[in-house]
Amino acid sequence: MQRRDVKSLAELLPQFLRDEGLETPLMQKRVIDSWDTVVGPTVARYTVTKYISNQVLHVKIQNPALRQDLSMMRQQLLKRLNEAVGRAVIVDVVIN
16 A cells, blocks of 8 residues: 655645745735724724735825824834735835
8 A cells, every 4th residue: 555645735725825826816815904903993994995006005095184194104004014914915005
């Protein structure tokens, strides 16, 4: 009887996602989903749209004063969002 090289699903799934080109879109989705957690419920309430284009997270905020405050916190938001997903997925945050 031959022994087979058995691997767990935890080992195979990341390699499959990488091979199929699905790892980056999955991580981008996680960044977008973590926005509400990172900024909190008050800011999330004023957030209209969120999307990533060319490793830049674009966020539209309805409140002008809040938009200005968040624009000044861009580097902190960038760091916290990347930490939330465990790797550097985005390189900038644009607040509109």
